[in-house]
Amino acid sequence: MKKTVLIFSSLFIAFQGYAQVTDTCAIPNSVADQFYIDEVQDSKAVDKVLHAEPLFIDLIRDLGARKGEREWNVGLGINDKLVNDNYTYLIEYEFAPIDRLGFEVELPLTVYASKPDGSKKQSTELNSIKVASQYTYYVSEKHKTSMAIGYIHEFTVAPLNTLQNNPVFNGNVFNPFLIFAKRWGNNFHTLYYGGPYIHAYSDPSLSTNYQYQHNYNVHYMIPGTRNFIGLELNQVWMNQRSEIILRPQMRISIADNLMIGIVSGLPLQKGNERLSSFFRLIYEPSHKHK
Numbered sequence: 001m002k003k004t005v006l007i008f009s010s011l012f013i014a015f016q017g018y019a020q021v022t023d024t025c026a027i028p029n030s031v032a033d034q035f036y037i038d039e040v041q042d043s044k045a046v047d048k049v050l051h052a053e054p055l056f057i058d059l060i061r062d063l064g065a066r067k068g069e070r071e072w073n074v075g076l077g078i079n080d081k082l083v084n085d086n087y088t089y090l091i092e093y094e095f096a097p098i099d100r101l102g103f104e105v106e107l108p109l110t111v112y113a114s115k116p117d118g119s120k121k122q123s124t125e126l127n128s129i130k131v132a133s134q135y136t137y138y139v140s141e142k143h144k145t146s147m148a149i150g151y152i153h154e155f156t157v158a159p160l161n162t163l164q165n166n167p168v169f170n171g172n173v174f175n176p177f178l179i180f181a182k183r184w185g186n187n188f189h190t191l192y193y194g195g196p197y198i199h200a201y202s203d204p205s206l207s208t209n210y211q212y213q214h215n216y217n218v219h220y221m222i223p224g225t226r227n228f229i230g231l232e233l234n235q236v237w238m239n240q241r242s243e244i245i246l247r248p249q250m251r252i253s254i255a256d257n258l259m260i261g262i263v264s265g266l267p268l269q270k271g272n273e274r275l276s277s278f279f280r281l282i283y284e285p286s287h288k289h290k
């Protein structure tokens with residue numbers, strides 16, 4: 001994973017350079033930041049607060065989503081594990097049919113690497129079919145705060161090499177969650193996202209897996225740009241123990257409606273999880289941002 005760390009460091013240096021170039025524009029950064037906030041919050045009659053969205057465990061839709069908003073995401077993850085390294089891929093579509101209500105459909109895929117001794121060959125699995133909804137029940141532009149409630153349901157899929165003898169779906173994941181977000185001034189953003197995660201298997205001989213997930217986020221939006229750097233802390237409570245992964249990240253806008261997110265994963269405890277990287281390509285057909 002040394003290559004991954006080097007790639008991430010190089011991209012961060014390039015990102016800093018991009019921000020410095022942007023700072024030389026004729027419009028002062030503070031004015032540009034306020035223009036962007038006004039564009040998001042005041043472009044329509046429905047209230048909405050600008051928040052930085054985490055890149056690894058992202059939101060179903062923007063907090064305070066407005067009718068007609070939509071977004072495509074494509075993701076790639078590179079996971080170095082003590083046992084069985086893998087690559088993860090995802091494609092997801094988000095849309096808001098009415099104000100403040102968002103929906104998402106996601107297909108996550110995992111490719112497991114072959115073992116060096118040849119005991120296991122490379123395999124590919126469709127993890128699940130994921131559907132989700134999120135409703136922002138509180139929006140305060142005055143206090144720069146939003147609150148939302150949501151639910152994710154996953155229909156977990158059996159390994160592809162067992163489908164001839166087993167049903168396609170082998171269980172369900174139930175994942176209700178709450179979100180609290182606040183922007184401090186124009187550039188600092190904080191967000192909490194958490195809830196229970198319950199994996200119930202169709203096979204009665206398998207025990208239901210109960211977890212509680214906490215995700216804490218802090219981001220700093222670079223003045224005069226739509227780019228940000230930040231830290232996402234993903235914590236899972238399971239079997240009376242806690243596992244935490246730190247995910248430093250950055251988002252870079254490369255076109256009016258296209259952004260790329262870059263994330264590195266650093267586990268705080270020794271175990272199967274080791275260093276990881278994640279890349280997210282974000283396409284917003286109906287939005288414009290710098």
